[in-house]
Amino acid sequence: MAVYTEVxxxxxxxxxxxxxxxxxxxxxxxxxxxxxxxxxxxxxxGVYFLTLYEKRVAAGDLPFFLxxxxxxxxxxxxxxxxxxxxxxxxxxxxxxxxxAIISFLEGVHVRRPxxxxxxxxxxxxAQMHLAGEGFGLARPNALxxxxxxxxxxxxxxxxxxxxxxxxxxxxxxxxxxMRDWPRDLPSGIIHADLFPDNVFFIGDRLSxxxxxxxxxxxxxxxxxxxxxxxxxxxxxGSFNITKARGLLQAYTQVRPLNAEELAALPLLARGSAMRxxxxxxxxxxxxxxxxxxxxxxxxxxxxxxRFHRSVTSPAGYGLDA
Amino acid sequence: MAVYTEVxxxxxxxxxxxxxxxxxxxxxxxxxxxxxxxxxxxxxxGVYFLTLYEKRVAAGDLPFFLxxxxxxxxxxxxxxxxxxxxxxxxxxxxxxxxxAIISFLEGVHVRRPxxxxxxxxxxxxAQMHLAGEGFGLARPNALxxxxxxxxxxxxxxxxxxxxxxxxxxxxxxxxxxMRDWPRDLPSGIIHADLFPDNVFFIGDRLSxxxxxxxxxxxxxxxxxxxxxxxxxxxxxGSFNITKARGLLQAYTQVRPLNAEELAALPLLARGSAMRxxxxxxxxxxxxxxxxxxxxxxxxxxxxxxRFHRSVTSPAGYGLDA
Numbered sequence: 001m002a003v004y005t006e007v008x009x010x011x012x013x014x015x016x017x018x019x020x021x022x023x024x025x026x027x028x029x030x031x032x033x034x035x036x037x038x039x040x041x042x043x044x045x046g047v048y049f050l051t052l053y054e055k056r057v058a059a060g061d062l063p064f065f066l067x068x069x070x071x072x073x074x075x076x077x078x079x080x081x082x083x084x085x086x087x088x089x090x091x092x093x094x095x096x097x098x099x100a101i102i103s104f105l106e107g108v109h110v111r112r113p114x115x116x117x118x119x120x121x122x123x124x125x126a127q128m129h130l131a132g133e134g135f136g137l138a139r140p141n142a143l144x145x146x147x148x149x150x151x152x153x154x155x156x157x158x159x160x161x162x163x164x165x166x167x168x169x170x171x172x173x174x175x176x177x178m179r180d181w182p183r184d185l186p187s188g189i190i191h192a193d194l195f196p197d198n199v200f201f202i203g204d205r206l207s208x209x210x211x212x213x214x215x216x217x218x219x220x221x222x223x224x225x226x227x228x229x230x231x232x233x234x235x236x237g238s239f240n241i242t243k244a245r246g247l248l249q250a251y252t253q254v255r256p257l258n259a260e261e262l263a264a265l266p267l268l269a270r271g272s273a274m275r276x277x278x279x280x281x282x283x284x285x286x287x288x289x290x291x292x293x294x295x296x297x298x299x300x301x302x303x304x305x306r307f308h309r310s311v312t313s314p315a316g317y318g319l320d321a
Numbered sequence: 322m323a324v325y326t327e328v329x330x331x332x333x334x335x336x337x338x339x340x341x342x343x344x345x346x347x348x349x350x351x352x353x354x355x356x357x358x359x360x361x362x363x364x365x366x367g368v369y370f371l372t373l374y375e376k377r378v379a380a381g382d383l384p385f386f387l388x389x390x391x392x393x394x395x396x397x398x399x400x401x402x403x404x405x406x407x408x409x410x411x412x413x414x415x416x417x418x419x420x421a422i423i424s425f426l427e428g429v430h431v432r433r434p435x436x437x438x439x440x441x442x443x444x445x446x447a448q449m450h451l452a453g454e455g456f457g458l459a460r461p462n463a464l465x466x467x468x469x470x471x472x473x474x475x476x477x478x479x480x481x482x483x484x485x486x487x488x489x490x491x492x493x494x495x496x497x498x499m500r501d502w503p504r505d506l507p508s509g510i511i512h513a514d515l516f517p518d519n520v521f522f523i524g525d526r527l528s529x530x531x532x533x534x535x536x537x538x539x540x541x542x543x544x545x546x547x548x549x550x551x552x553x554x555x556x557x558g559s560f561n562i563t564k565a566r567g568l569l570q571a572y573t574q575v576r577p578l579n580a581e582e583l584a585a586l587p588l589l590a591r592g593s594a595m596r597x598x599x600x601x602x603x604x605x606x607x608x609x610x611x612x613x614x615x616x617x618x619x620x621x622x623x624x625x626x627r628f629h630r631s632v633t634s635p636a637g638y639g640l641d642a
Contacts, residue, residue, distance in 0.1 A: 008432060009429075009431060009432045009433065023523075023524075024429060025427040025428070025429075025523060026426075026427045026428055026429055026521070027429060028349075028351050028352075028353065028361060029351065029352035029353060030349050030350065030351065030352060031349075031350035031351060031352040032349065032350060040349060040361065042368075042427060047363075105347075106346040106347045106363060107346070107347055108330075108345065108346075108347055108348060110330065111329060111330045112330065200347070202344075202346060203344075
């Protein structure tokens, strides 16, 4: 939630001269996005985002991310779209960083999702999965099941200090996930981070999806399992099966799940809870003392992981057997 | 440069329902302004700022600040204007804080002012001084010459650690300022903080003035002296007399200075340099170690103060005798 890079006037002017987006009227640094510096531009032609990619985003991945947004928008998904410069390129350089001008998407993310929002998200996720087909680039999921072991190992020294007894529980869980993880499910482009802050609404209607900087190739049903974790738990840790049923039913109306995907859902949900538990654990253990950004407590994902362990069939998520 | 207050959806909706500004399409936290939390709102009627006033702004001063913006806008100054709610009020409450909806002003502040910008600023400052006449409220300048002594005293313990020898120099200077300060100059509403980041341009034309949260009643020529410090020194500390002449001439074309004001300019400029030197010194000495916002170095104002001490007449600022 910060602007990291201050852009000198002359450099901004020179950069914008490469685009046909009109005369600059104003620009404001936006206090969101921890990975990048974002500015909102007003020109006499409209509203745009200027994004400067900071070090946490690998420059080599940018053609994938920007190309994906472009591809999805062309295929009917409402999402921010990179604007091409006069040379036809989506990526430039500004203040020593890779930079892009991206269309501005109206909408507000919901802070407290209701079941009606989950229905909208389920449908939009399935549409995104279908729209991603035919995209020419691929990006492996660096945070997939094979990455969790090494990530856990890098947390090991601090884990007892965070919560005694957690290490053996996660060791057991990782063993099961590695052993049983389904590797032949229908796959393609997934969002991989479709949390409420990445879904825009205007009123009750979903107006678009944002933040594709974790997008990668993986099982579609795993993306759906991420949404179960992201959208269907209450603040007190309880699972809201009405939200889950709405999310899953709306998804399957657009893209039906096959038998293997359905059967795998509880394990995929455990894996997805593990993935966010581990990255939060890593940030919790490794954040510098006194850092401005307080890391999120990993515990809520431990609670979710334990819940999914208790689910034995898709009926546990509100789907008919 | 931060959003301090996170606003819950329902509270924002209820707050906006008091205004006739249309349907909310999006809102973004803005990474500027250290005193307040600022959000940029898009509605189907236009663009607005939502400002939540944090503790550094005294709630009792808000009717003065908001009323002043309203008054200045009515009198032809391009500045952000508070929008009245359905009850006709400019000030409401949101997330436990005083809050206002304010019109959005297009423009970009210049990072490296040129002489042509100083000319624009001089004229706009004089117009603001004239437009402020007739405003019904008053606010004393808490940071005027009588406030500098106590402010200096509160820095005294840390000043040797900052720069040995500085304390006696400032003591002498404060004595002279207290003794010779002109107290009967033409006075009225002054901006008191018209630095380059508070002046907007579109292209080379000044498009508006912002941030009236230091505005108060004081000598007009003191406001002009603040601008000499804020606009006419180069990064290397040198004084650009071309900029000063442009600023002063443009000012006097709109609002002529009388003989007392002209004669007082060097002392007013010393005082204004002292005022910013002291607040920066205070922040420098008192900022918490490891704080996110690094305070600005006071030294550049010491250099300016010493320069003004060498000026014996308005000719030193490029004005004809």
